[in-house]
Structure formats: structure tokens, C-alpha cells
Amino acid sequence: xxxxxxxxxxxxxxxxxxxxxxxxxxxxxxxxxxxxxxxxxxxxxxxxxxxxxxxxxxxxxxxxxxxxxxxxxxxxxxxxxxxxxxxxxxxxxxxxxxxxxxxxxxxxxxxxxxxxxxxxxxxxxxxxxxxxxxxxxxxxxxxxxxxxxxxxxxxxxxxxxxxxxxxxxxxxxxxxxxxxxxxxxxxxxxxxxxxxxxxxxxxxxxxxxxxxxxxxxxxxxxxxxxxxxxxxxxxxxxxxxxxxxxxxxxxxxxxxxxxxxxxxxxxxxxxxxxxxxxxxxxx
Numbered sequence: 001x002x003x004x005x006x007x008x009x010x011x012x013x014x015x016x017x018x019x020x021x022x023x024x025x026x027x028x029x030x031x032x033x034x035x036x037x038x039x040x041x042x043x044x045x046x047x048x049x050x051x052x053x054x055x056x057x058x059x060x061x062x063x064x065x066x067x068x069x070x071x072x073x074x075x076x077x078x079x080x081x082x083x084x085x086x087x088x089x090x091x092x093x094x095x096x097x098x099x100x101x102x103x104x105x106x107x108x109x110x111x112x113x114x115x116x117x118x119x120x121x122x123x124x125x126x127x128x129x130x131x132x133x134x135x136x137x138x139x140x141x142x143x144x145x146x147x148x149x150x151x152x153x154x155x156x157x158x159x160x161x162x163x164x165x166x167x168x169x170x171x172x173x174x175x176x177x178x179x180x181x182x183x184x185x186x187x188x189x190x191x192x193x194x195x196x197x198x199x200x201x202x203x204x205x206x207x208x209x210x211x212x213x214x215x216x217x218x219x220x221x222x223x224x225x226x227x228x229x230x231x232x233x234x235x236x237x238x239x240x241x242x243x244x245x246x247x248x249x250x251x252x253x254x255x256x257x258x259x260x261x262x263x264x265x266x267x268x269x270x271x272x273x274x275x276x277x278x279x280x281x282x283x
């Protein structure tokens with residue numbers, strides 16, 4: 001028996017085509033600085049900063065990180081917002097990732113070359129582990145499954161590529177929460193609807209905070225039937241060169257075949273696989 005989760009999304013709306021900005025040349029005798037970057041690179045720098053702040057950053061934070069004046073950052077953010085790459089948050093002067101940037105990022109992650117490389121590695125990982133292996137990333141308050149290789153067993157739990165899972169009830173989601181900075185985590189949890197999906201889903205914020213501290217200390221996260229009754233999972237971080245988590249490798253299995261304690265014993269080997277993904281994908 002398999003359990004399949006499906007998600008439906010309306011067709012994405014096309015973002016307006018941005019009009020290139022022109023960066024003024026620095027006055028004679030002055031050394032170039034961040035403000036002298038071509039407008040397109042300044043825009044990319046701003047997007048990188050917002051995305052690297054777990055998809056949310058204030059105008060002062062962006063200005064400091066980019067080394068730009070606040071009026072310059074304000075103009076760039078206004079341009080990116082009009083083009084759909086950023087979106088104004090409910091907090092004044094704060095921006096989040098917009099739909100156009102999400103589409104661009106997802107297209108990059110699912111490009112044929114990257115997808116083929118990831119899938120080959122997941123296949124080798126699944127052959128070794130003997131259970132279903134996944135690669136996931138964070139999108140807002142949800143975890144998105146980028147790729148997966150199913151176990152060869154006749155009994156398995158199937159989750160389709162592209163499915164979105166609430167961040168608080170799965171191993172990958174809790175791992176992202178545990179490894180992000182406190183301010184970003186608090187902001188994200190403030191936006192979260194703590195839905196109780198199974199009897200074991202953690203819906204109390206204090207209890208979740210306690211769980212996240214344990215996850216951060218040991219370096220991996222577990223799902224003890226918190227998302228699907230009868231399914232356990234483990235997730236380990238795939239990090240960028242900066243050290244920040246950008247994806248997870250995870251394994252899930254039915255409890256009738258493997259218990260959570262036994263699955264946890266695979267953590268050291270799965271850490272090696274996470275390192276292989278980092279190296280192969282140039283992260």
C-alpha cells in the first residue's frame with residue numbers, strides 16, 4: 001500500500017520584464033565602491049542578501065550587508081518589487097522573496113543538468129541505504145521536495161516531487177528551523193499555522209523550541225510519525241560554502257520495516273552523502 005500526496009498549483013503569472021538601471025560613473029579621483037557596481041549586479045546582490053536571510057530582510061540590513069546607501073537600496077528594492085522579484089512584507093521597510101524570483105530559483109534547481117546529477121547521486125544513496133531518499137529545500141514556511149528515489153520494497157510511502165510539507169512537522173523542516181538564526185526562526189514561526197497533522201505532530205511552540213535545540217546540538221533531525229502515521233524520517237543538512245544550510249538529504253521509511261532508533265543509526269553515513277552533494281553541486 002502506498003500513500004500519495006498531491007499538490008495543485010495554478011499556472012504562474014508572468015512577471016513584468018524589468019527595465020535595466022544605469023549606474024553613474026564614479027567622480028574622477030574617487031576609488032570605486034559598492035555603489036559603482038552595474039545596476040544589474042546591485043540588484044543581484046540585494047536578491048542574494050534577502051534570499052540568504054531565509055527570504056526576509058529589512059532595508060537597513062540589506063544596506064549594511066551590501067555596503068550601499070539606504071536611498072540606493074530603496075531604489076533597487078522598489079525596482080525589484082515592481083518586477084516581482086521582491087515583495088513588501090507586512091513589517092514596514094522589510095522585503096521578502098517574490099514570485100518571479102521563486103520561479104527563477106526553482107527553474108535553476110530543476111535544470112536538466114543539475115537534476116540528472118542529483119538524481120544519479122540519490123539513486124546510489126538509495127541503493128546503499130535501502131530506503132527512499134530525498135533532496136529538499138525551504139520555500140517560505142514549507143519544505144519542497146526537489147527530487148527523490150523510491151525504495152525498491154513493495155511496501156513504501158510515496159510523496160511526489162514538488163510536494164510541499166509544513167515546516168514544523170517533518171525532519172527537513174525542523175532541521176532548517178534549528179539551523180537558522182534566532183531572528184529569522186522567530187519571524188518564520190510567527191507566520192506558521194501549527195496544524196496538528198498526526199497525533200505526534202508538535203504544535204506547541206515551546207515544545208518545538210526544545211526539539212530544535214536538540215536538533216542543532218546533534219546536527220540532524222528526526223520525524224517520529226509527525227507528518228504521516230506509520231512513517232519515520234531523518235534529515236541532514238546540505239550546506240553552502242558560507243556554512244548556511246541550503247538543502248537537506250533525507251530518508252523516510254515505514255515503521256513496519258524500520259524503527260526510528262535504527263534509522264538514526266544511519267546518521268554518520270548520511271552525513272557523508274550530504275558532503276558528497278555539497279562537493280558535486282559546487283555549493
